[in-house]
Amino acid sequence: MTMLNTATPAYEADDAIPRRRWLRVIPPLLLACIISYMDRVNIAFAMPGGMNAELGMNASMAGLAGGIFFFGYLFLQIPGGRRAALGSGKTFIAWSLVSWAVLSGLTGLVTQTWELLALRFLLGVAEGGMLPVVLTMVSRWFPDRERGRANAMVIMFVPLAGMITAPLSGFVLAAYDWRHLFYSTALLSILFLGVWLAFADDGPETARWVSPREKAYILDALRAEHERKLTAGTPAVTSFGALLRNPTIWLLIAINLCYQAGIYGYTMWLPTLLKNLTHTGMGKIGLLAMIPYVAMVIGMFATSYLSDRTGKRRLFVLLPLVGFAVCLALSVLTHATMALSFAFLIGCGFFLQAAAGVFWAIPPKLCSVEAAGSARGLINALGNLGGFCGPYAVGVLTQHVSAAAGVYCLAVVLAVAGLLALTLPKRCED
Numbered sequence: 001m002t003m004l005n006t007a008t009p010a011y012e013a014d015d016a017i018p019r020r021r022w023l024r025v026i027p028p029l030l031l032a033c034i035i036s037y038m039d040r041v042n043i044a045f046a047m048p049g050g051m052n053a054e055l056g057m058n059a060s061m062a063g064l065a066g067g068i069f070f071f072g073y074l075f076l077q078i079p080g081g082r083r084a085a086l087g088s089g090k091t092f093i094a095w096s097l098v099s100w101a102v103l104s105g106l107t108g109l110v111t112q113t114w115e116l117l118a119l120r121f122l123l124g125v126a127e128g129g130m131l132p133v134v135l136t137m138v139s140r141w142f143p144d145r146e147r148g149r150a151n152a153m154v155i156m157f158v159p160l161a162g163m164i165t166a167p168l169s170g171f172v173l174a175a176y177d178w179r180h181l182f183y184s185t186a187l188l189s190i191l192f193l194g195v196w197l198a199f200a201d202d203g204p205e206t207a208r209w210v211s212p213r214e215k216a217y218i219l220d221a222l223r224a225e226h227e228r229k230l231t232a233g234t235p236a237v238t239s240f241g242a243l244l245r246n247p248t249i250w251l252l253i254a255i256n257l258c259y260q261a262g263i264y265g266y267t268m269w270l271p272t273l274l275k276n277l278t279h280t281g282m283g284k285i286g287l288l289a290m291i292p293y294v295a296m297v298i299g300m301f302a303t304s305y306l307s308d309r310t311g312k313r314r315l316f317v318l319l320p321l322v323g324f325a326v327c328l329a330l331s332v333l334t335h336a337t338m339a340l341s342f343a344f345l346i347g348c349g350f351f352l353q354a355a356a357g358v359f360w361a362i363p364p365k366l367c368s369v370e371a372a373g374s375a376r377g378l379i380n381a382l383g384n385l386g387g388f389c390g391p392y393a394v395g396v397l398t399q400h401v402s403a404a405a406g407v408y409c410l411a412v413v414l415a416v417a418g419l420l421a422l423t424l425p426k427r428c429e430d
Helices: 009-013 026-055 059-067 077-086 089-107 113-127 130-139 144-155 157-175 179-199 212-231 240-245 247-278 282-288 290-310 315-333 338-352 369-383 386-400 403-421
Strands: none
Touching (some): 026 130, 026 157, 026 179, 026 247, 026 282, 059 113, 059 386, 089 113, 089 130, 089 179, 130 144, 144 157, 144 212, 144 290, 157 179, 157 247, 157 282, 157 338, 240 369, 247 282, 247 315, 247 369, 247 386, 247 403, 282 290, 290 315, 290 338, 315 338, 315 403
């Protein structure tokens, strides 16, 4: 262990190691994720912007329309992760962009609720392999000591997409109607396809632009990681069957399930919460909805930086989950004071994705390179069922109890995720 750890410090201390990959690898991955997220969440603005009224949807049906995406999201998680680990993630995402464009455009044409549900389900299928593919591509470019920050930069698509989607949606709704939200995101997918094909690369082995020195740094560091797993006291997971038998993988799935319920429960209903809180028009709500996403960028970078510097993964998964839960609860308790309640909604934004980059740095520590793609797919596939549960639970509780009950439900679920994070084994940060 000691011998292996002393084999790489020269790289860490040598500032001459080229870092061009941060500028070449991250932006295409980040932009692809932004496009996918805009396709996913534009419905959150369409619902209060005229869709609910035109299609005759109540709060429960709106929650179902927002959440059914995640049932479709299950199907391509594991195949996508395996394709990126063993084949070409670049090709996978290229075809995904085409399918997103077609499905988003068709959503702008719906006239019946069942059509909307079917298309949202199919969009979930089409986007299902996205995150495991992207994270697998990141793991092929960035060794563990950089991976928390690299993951956070890619997962920054959530706040960036939110900052783009919120004012864009407000503008489109003010100038046109909710159908044009879907047409605009379809067009963005097609336009970005050319950028993706020109600039994305699966790994340093095939990229022509990476220098020999930087390529050697990446491959040597990844090789050292693999050797550390082989010499560790607990063997790395090497097959899909072993994944299903590994209790830590199931613990990560449970944490992710609760986390995603909170994330999507908040993001899907944020425009509606702001409308109820401020009683203003959709144009202003779009601008207000940007602010929590700005806070999210700060939270993500602060958390991933501290985690990479200290090597503590469990702690920096736990703290954002607890902070998110507390801010959600306080946003309801202070609802009578609009400014204070909005401040706590901004606090939710700060913690919303703060744990994500750190969380996704954990699976490669438990698995072989071959199994890590499947692990990400499995954790993301089952965990993202929380993306259905959160919005749907908020919709049902809002209709039958109160909006406050829906938000409190999300806070409890996030607190449970924090308790589960406390039980992660120490080897998650070794």
